[in-house]
Amino acid sequence: MRKKKRNNHYVLPIALFIGTLAVWIVVRFISDPHHRYLIWGIDVSSHTGNIDWIKVKEQNVDFVIIKASEGATLKDKSFRDNVKRAQEAGIPVGAYHFFNFNRKGTTQAHNFLNAIDGLKIDLPPVVDVEEWGNVVRRPRKQIIADLIDFVKLVENTTGQKILIYTNKDTFKWYISDAFPENDIWICSFDHTPNIDKPWTFWQYHHEGRLKGVQGKVDFNVFYGNTIEWKQYLNNKKR
Numbered sequence: 001m002r003k004k005k006r007n008n009h010y011v012l013p014i015a016l017f018i019g020t021l022a023v024w025i026v027v028r029f030i031s032d033p034h035h036r037y038l039i040w041g042i043d044v045s046s047h048t049g050n051i052d053w054i055k056v057k058e059q060n061v062d063f064v065i066i067k068a069s070e071g072a073t074l075k076d077k078s079f080r081d082n083v084k085r086a087q088e089a090g091i092p093v094g095a096y097h098f099f100n101f102n103r104k105g106t107t108q109a110h111n112f113l114n115a116i117d118g119l120k121i122d123l124p125p126v127v128d129v130e131e132w133g134n135v136v137r138r139p140r141k142q143i144i145a146d147l148i149d150f151v152k153l154v155e156n157t158t159g160q161k162i163l164i165y166t167n168k169d170t171f172k173w174y175i176s177d178a179f180p181e182n183d184i185w186i187c188s189f190d191h192t193p194n195i196d197k198p199w200t201f202w203q204y205h206h207e208g209r210l211k212g213v214q215g216k217v218d219f220n221v222f223y224g225n226t227i228e229w230k231q232y233l234n235n236k237k238r
Helices: 011-030 053-058 079-088 105-116 140-158 168-175 226-234
Strands: 039-044 063-070 093-098 126-128 163-167 184-187 201-208 217-222
Touching: 053 079, 063 079, 063 105, 063 217, 079 093, 093 105, 105 140, 126 140, 140 168, 163 168, 163 201, 168 184
Parallel strands: 039 063, 063 093, 093 126, 126 163, 163 184, 184 201
Antiparallel strands: 039 217, 201 217
């Protein structure tokens, strides 16, 4: 009985397809976000400790967002020095305010605006909104109203749309309905952030280590390619 010849005509294409698919799955669903997205950065505060910004730049950090202020009166003691030295190293800089749920929005906005006064900040202004670190003593509606006041005052003063940092629960509770037009910087330790709105930045790690940095840093990625990143930097104004 004659054996049928094995048809190898489709073997190589199928093998190549399977190999390509496997690589895509690893890159898209398994690998670190740093490898899945082209633009990568960090955020820091005075709690991070001493930072050698030249060494940070050498590790291909594309941006840094630095804490400027918190609540009604607190200003981060390292903010201005970090901004100056990061920009001297050639790293685009952003500034954020930690929003306090028990202080008036306008008062906090003035604190933030005073903290960044006279500085050329490369990224849009940021407000950090999260229940962690806050004692919630007022009704949700009042907190949202104060947050709206903060956003309006900062946007009207700077001429830029605010970027809102938050997590999944806080986004749903305070941000989703009240700020449909603002970009979101989402904190999520899931494989991919799961919110009902496209995100612009994703903070995916709180325990990062870099050469030249005394303490731990947060790792972040930007949702977009290098061209979109340049456009984002150039079009941060409303």
